[in-house]
Amino acid sequence: MKKFTLFAMAVIISAFCATAQQTVNNPKDANGFYIVKWDCANETFAAANDFEVDETFTFAVDVTGTPWEEWLKETPTAAGATRSLAFNKWTGFGDVNGDSHRLKQIKGNVYGATWNIMQLATTLDVAKATEQGAQTYVYGQLFGFEYTSDNPGAGWWMWPSTVAVGSNVDPGTESGATFITLPYTGTKTSAEFYNDDYGNELFGTNYPIKGYAPACAVSTGVENIISSDLPVSSYEYYNLQGAKLVKEPEEGLFIEKAIRIDGSFSTKKILKTVK
Incomplete structure (x- = not known):
């Protein structure tokens, strides 16, 4: 009887782990999907996932109130490492690049990266995803990793003890998808970009x-107006979220805004490294 009870318990636990789902603290849209688009200018979640499959956006997850919040505070397993989160993702039309899962902290318990799903496509069926009216369903698993200055995978596929390993982030919709894109129109295609355009900010x-790029690195809250040829009267500096900085940073990736005497201005991203 004891052996049967233990066996039955093992079956129950296995079944639970196979079907358990994760939740995050993101808001949900009218259809019950998580809103994952980050509004970089206002440093909060957008009102909706208003992007198409080939449109660039900043993806973000908020783990406030979840087991991940405490996991991130724990001492890393690897010496000298920093803990962060990653999102293993795939779509209803096929897979995307598996090297684009790593996220970094945006603020507080919010972690993210800049994505363009179509540009990340590997086995994703581009023809089907770009049919007029097609919506791309995106599924995923949130997991932890650790990194050091010279090792982006010092720890990998890490989970809090209270989160079932391999569980999907599921807002509770019938499809089980974490989020979906807008119906495809082909009118919002974004320019190509590469992660190494931004140094080693996101490995x-x-x-x-x-x-794939650091959060808010491609689209920012700082408007880029075509300037005149008049002399520059002053400079302002912003982080990648569009927040104004007190002074020019000595290192890292930031935005420089050159203001000319007629009020026009131009912006450019600058990457400074410590020599």
Whole structure:
């Protein structure tokens, strides 16, 4: 009887782990899907996932109130490492680049990266995903990893003890998808970009792939107006979220805004490294 009870319990636990789902603290849209688009200018989640499959956006997850919040605070397993989150993702039309899963902290318990799903496509069926009216369903698993200055995978596929390993992030919709894109029109296609365009901010040296970059690095809240040829009267500096900085940073990736005497201005991204 004891052996049967233990066996039955093992079956129950296995079944639970196979069907258990994760939740995050993101808002949901009218259809019950998680809103994953980050509004870089206002440093909050957007009102909706208003992007098509070939449109660039900043993906973000908020783990406030989940087991991940405490996991991130724990001492890393690898010496000298920093803990972060990753999102293993795939779509209803096929897979995307597996090297684009790593996220970094945006603020507080919010982690993210800039994505373009179409540019990340590997086995994703481009023809089907770009049919007029097609919506791409995106599924995924949130997991932890650790990194050091010279090792982007010092720890990998890590999970809190209270989260079932391999569980999907499921908002509770019938499809089980984490989020979906807008119906495809082909009118919002974004320009190509690569992770190594932004130095090693998001491990670009290791993963110089298309359609992947640090959060808010491609689209920012700082408007880029065509300037005149008049002299520059002053400079302003912003982080990648569009927040104004007190002074020019001594290192890292930031935005420089050159203001001319007629009020026009131009912006450019600058990457400074410590020599």
